[in-house]
Amino acid sequence: xxxxxxxxxxxxxxxxxxxxxxxxxxxxxxxxxxxxxxxxxxxxxxxxxxxxxxxxxxxxxxxxxxxxxxxxxxxxxxxxxxxxxxxxxxxxxxxxxxxxxxxxxxxxxxxxxxxxxxxxxxxxxxxxxxxxxxxxxxxxxxxxxxxxxxxxxxxxxxxxxxxxxxxxxxxxxxxxxxxxxxxxxxxxxxxxxxxxxxxxxxxxxxxxxxxxxxxxxxxxxxxxxxxxxxxxxxxxxxxxxxxxxxxxxxxxxxxxxxxxxxxxxxxxxxxxxxxxxxxxxxxxxxxxxxxxxxxxxxxxxxxxxxxxxxxxxxxxxxxxxxxxxxxxxxxxxxxxxxxxxxxxxxxxxxxxxxxxxxxxxxxxxxxxxxxxxxxxxxxxxxxxxxxxxxxxxxxxxxxxxxxxxxxxxxxxxxxxxxxxxxxxxxxxxxxxxxxxxxxxxxxxxxxxxxxxxxxxxxxxxxxxxxxxxxxxxxxxxxxxxxxxxxxxxxxxxxxxxxxxxxxxxxxxxxxxxxxxxxxxxxxxxxxxxxxxxxxxxxxxxxxxxxxxxxxxxxxxxxxxxx
RNA sequence: GCGCCCGUAGCUCAGUUGGAUAGAGCGUUGGCCUCCGGAGCCAAAGGCCGUGCGUUCAAAUCGCACCGGGCGCACCA
Numbered sequence: 001x002x003x004x005x006x007x008x009x010x011x012x013x014x015x016x017x018x019x020x021x022x023x024x025x026x027x028x029x030x031x032x033x034x035x036x037x038x039x040x041x042x043x044x045x046x047x048x049x050x051x052x053x054x055x056x057x058x059x060x061x062x063x064x065x066x067x068x069x070x071x072x073x074x075x076x077x078x079x080x081x082x083x084x085x086x087x088x089x090x091x092x093x094x095x096x097x098x099x100x101x102x103x104x105x106x107x108x109x110x111x112x113x114x115x116x117x118x119x120x121x122x123x124x125x126x127x128x129x130x131x132x133x134x135x136x137x138x139x140x141x142x143x144x145x146x147x148x149x150x151x152x153x154x155x156x157x158x159x160x161x162x163x164x165x166x167x168x169x170x171x172x173x174x175x176x177x178x179x180x181x182x183x184x185x186x187x188x189x190x191x192x193x194x195x196x197x198x199x200x201x202x203x204x205x206x207x208x209x210x211x212x213x214x215x216x217x218x219x220x221x222x223x224x225x226x227x228x229x230x231x232x233x234x235x236x237x238x239x240x241x242x243x244x245x246x247x248x249x250x251x252x253x254x255x256x257x258x259x260x261x262x263x264x265x266x267x268x269x270x271x272x273x274x275x276x277x278x279x280x281x282x283x284x285x286x287x288x289x290x291x292x293x294x295x296x297x298x299x300x301x302x303x304x305x306x307x308x309x310x311x312x313x314x315x316x317x318x319x320x321x322x323x324x325x326x327x328x329x330x331x332x333x334x335x336x337x338x339x340x341x342x343x344x345x346x347x348x349x350x351x352x353x354x355x356x357x358x359x360x361x362x363x364x365x366x367x368x369x370x371x372x373x374x375x376x377x378x379x380x381x382x383x384x385x386x387x388x389x390x391x392x393x394x395x396x397x398x399x400x401x402x403x404x405x406x407x408x409x410x411x412x413x414x415x416x417x418x419x420x421x422x423x424x425x426x427x428x429x430x431x432x433x434x435x436x437x438x439x440x441x442x443x444x445x446x447x448x449x450x451x452x453x454x455x456x457x458x459x460x461x462x463x464x465x466x467x468x469x470x471x472x473x474x475x476x477x478x479x480x481x482x483x484x485x486x487x488x489x490x491x492x493x494x495x496x497x498x499x500x501x502x503x504x505x506x507x508x509x510x511x512x513x514x515x516x517x518x519x520x521x522x523x524x525x526x527x528x529x530x531x532x533x534x535x536x537x538x539x540x541x542x543x544x545x546x547x548x549x550x551x552x553x554x555x556x557x558x559x560x561x562x
Numbered sequence: 563g564c565g566c567c568c569g570u571a572g573c574u575c576a577g578u579u580g581g582a583u584a585g586a587g588c589g590u591u592g593g594c595c596u597c598c599g600g601a602g603c604c605a606a607a608g609g610c611c612g613u614g615c616g617u618u619c620a621a622a623u624c625g626c627a628c629c630g631g632g633c634g635c636a637c638c639a
Contacts, residue, residue, distance in 0.1 A: 050620080438599060518603065524598065
């Protein structure tokens with residue numbers, strides 16, 4: 001990593017300044033090195049002079065000059081310049097850039113990616129839709145974001161577990177049972193009123209019809225029948241959800257049932273623990289948690305006056321259980337309408353384990369479907385669904401996943417169905433995939449010229465050892481820029497992981513691929529002088545590795561032909 | 563009333579830990595293959611970064627107030 005080398009160079013320079021007595025004392029700040037906006041400010045820049053200025057009581061421009069004078073950068077940079085009001089800009093040697101290309105080849109793309117996680121155990125919980133109806137498009141967005149985030153964390157050295165939490169103990173499942181029972185009686189010819197608060201979707205009728213069709217024996221007692229149907233419908237719906245997720249390319253390591261928390265006494269244990277520590281109290285025949293002790297929020301009910309436990313109670317138990325399973329970082333993806341729930345849950349983790357910061361909640365904003373430029377199918381009328389399944393069959397997995405990741409997750413997303421279906425440059429999915437197909441096409445043509453790209457790579461590796469490296473012939477600005485862009489994959493992935501923001505990868509890929517398309521248009525790869533062709537093929541080889549890896553993390557396919 | 567998110571080009575949106583002259587796609591206008599895939603490329607036009615005040619060497623980014631949009635504020639799940 002060149003950036004790390006730059007940080008070292010700066011630190012060394014500061015040490016030199018101290019030794020020579022230029023600085024009165026040891027400088028102990030981590031210099032911030034960033035990639036400047038494209039332009040004349042070099043490959044990297046640091047603001048360290050600004051940070052030192054108040055301490056040394058000197059003008060930042062002067063400090064920048066002093067630091068540079070005491071800097072040994074010749075191994076990495078062709079020049080280092082003071083700029084602006086006190087920036088220090090680093091211009092990395094082209095040879096170094098080219099060298100990193102070979103280094104990435106040596107280490108492989110996986111070895112190249114950062115190891116920020118260091119094996120840390122992460123539990124990422126997402127979707128977690130109640131099994132009372134099919135997944136809708138909002139769940140799809142959560143599924144895409146969660147799955148890709150998991151991929152990113154896995155690729156940066158985290159030990160990741162993906163989990164789906166099933167609320168199977170609450171009232172909703174009971175209502176699903178009652179709904180199915182009511183529909184079942186209707187189908188049996190009874191004239192009954194179907195209550196407003198029951199599930200309105202047609203899938204309930206279908207479930208009831210199935211029961212009749214397959215002659216499933218129904219208990220005669222009404223309560224037992226409802227209970228039976230709750231179990232039946234719940235597992236059927238859950239199965240459907242799993243099938244939809246599978247089609248979407250999302251697989252979970254665990255499905256964790258709320259009911260197991262009760263069966264294993266974890267909820268009662270947790271409540272007892274809170275009571276012992278004095279974080280709960282009784283009022284109006286209910287048991288309350290002292291949220292206000294930890295967060296700017298009101299106290300919340302754990303056990304209602306009728307003796308029933310709230311969802312909050314089991315959620316606390318669930319998250320405590322996550323910590324006890326050894327997870328150090330808990331990532332939850334919730335619909336943004338649940339944002340008000342964050343403080344109380346964090347408060348509970350603080351109360352139980354002083355670990356409120358180990359919980360990171362990512363909010364998923366709403367998705368609006370657009371068709372013919374107009375919002376579509378978002379009726380609030382009960383029972384009207386715009387299901388994930390429908391969207392998938394309309395636009396396919398690749399476009400759906402890619403589109404869900406084109407916005408940061410806490411921003412509204414307009415999902416343009418027409419655009420997602422287009423096979424043109426307007427559709428960014430195809431734009432990215434097309435780049436890969438184009439490179440592959442060049443490789444196919446190369447093969448016709450008797451060049452096998454894989455053997456070529458091995459060859460260039462040997463040449464490197466002999467000191468005559470083909471990549472020396474990559475001299476144009478476009479080529480160096482492409483190499484830099486390839487190298488920045490590292491920073492992008494690191495940023496995605498640090499901020500838990502997978503959308504950055506999507507933007508990076510679009511940008512990277514744009515550089516390639518531009519390069520392709522002005523530069524001929526094949527049928528040049530043989531060493532030049534070789535050098536350019538090598539560049540494309542590494543570029544393709546990054547594109548494929550990026551798409552792989554997004555869970556989007558990278559076809560060789562389109 | 564209280565809280566959270568959002569406000570950047572005509573539209574949809576990026577903008578790194580606060581950094582230098584604000585970025586892309588679409589749309590508009592005008593160009594580019596005898597040539598590795600035109601599902602592509604190049605160029606132009608387009609901006610009070612919602613408004614005001616503050617913090618800072620430096621603010622689209624942080625703080626406060628206001629305006630506008632969305633969403634929450636149950637002994638619901």
